[in-house]
Amino acid sequence: MADVWACVFVFAACLSFGVAFSLRGKKILFAALGGSLSWAVYLAVVGLLPQGDILANFVAAAAVTLYSELMARRHKTPASVYLVVSFLPLVPGSGIYYTMEYGMAGDTAAFLATGLHTVQVAGAIVVGIVVAGSFVRVYYRVKERVQRAWAGSR
């Protein structure tokens, strides 16, 4: 139940940021849905592999990138329009905060552990976005080439 609520809160947060970034009409809705999707994917992977929250961040980032690229092509708009809103729930806000708190409290061990974990999470998101995004680019480029070659051969 808590998981469902989390997805609802993500939806509300992404709706807000969709408006904050001046998105309009149904694009706000699809951006917010992408946000909920990314968190649902994260929860699903963590559910399967309780130790794998780094992996879950990677998979969720890749999933939300694919979603953004797909929706962008469908609505003929830049993919980043969706991506910048939908990936927000993955931003390790609590990790960033607790790293600072431990640092200021002088708890060096906890500071380093939390800090490194936050960096790992951020790295996983980066790799997820880059890998999925590059894959989509290559896919559409190859598809375009093949279609052009096919049209030329006829």
Place this chain on the structure above:
Amino acid sequence: MSPDRETPAADAQPLVDRMLCIGAGLLEHGAEVYRVEEALRRLGRAYGASEFSAFVIPSAIILTLSLPGAPSVSKMRQTRVGDTNLDLVDQYNQLVRDLCAAPGDTRQIDRRLAAIAARPGYPRWLQILVYGTGAASFALFFGGSWQDAVVAGLIGALLRGMGMALRGIRQNAFFVNLLCAAAGSAIAQLTAAWLPGAAADKITIGMLMTLVPGIVFTNALRDFMAGDALAGTIKVTEALLIGAGIAVGVSVMLAVLQPVLGVV
């Protein structure tokens, strides 16, 4: 794809001006650098340029265009960092698509540019409000109570207003975010100290999420992905600078107020 033979290729200057307008419109409202370059290149091809170069960095566009039978024109345009407006990015992107499909003359382009410039944005109060609801939702998402959400929402809205005011005096992103984060963190801790059911950490995290430079960061990644390491490096540096500002702002307030309030 094919050059438009209808366009009288007497002078490249008017076209270059329009292209710079479109490029700056994309860049200033949150498009990636590689997207701006690609859009300009596609436009150049659509208008039958015999020679074309576009060099874009986050703060400037340099464009060289020669049309057949006309002297080549080079122009540079400095761009400013504007408010992120993905609706305008979408509109300029659509304009580029339309022009590539059917290259119009400068009058048609001007009409479209005027229509985009006249698009109403969201009112200021709504922009402030959504930063509030955004911060509140994230406070709940990170496990905060409803009290945390209310306080985070108020801080989020306040910081947005503060950000708008500070933008007017043209300070660097590091300093603006340092001030915003410090103010938010201080209010969060002071409120949590006397409001039962409120926790400083959840409030601060909710409010942090409105400051995190998500767009700068994703655009940097997408520029790297497109092979534009220069733009990617500039954007990553900017994101790190903003992040450092937030970290310093929150940390200073934690260091000052936690011993005073005696929490944790």
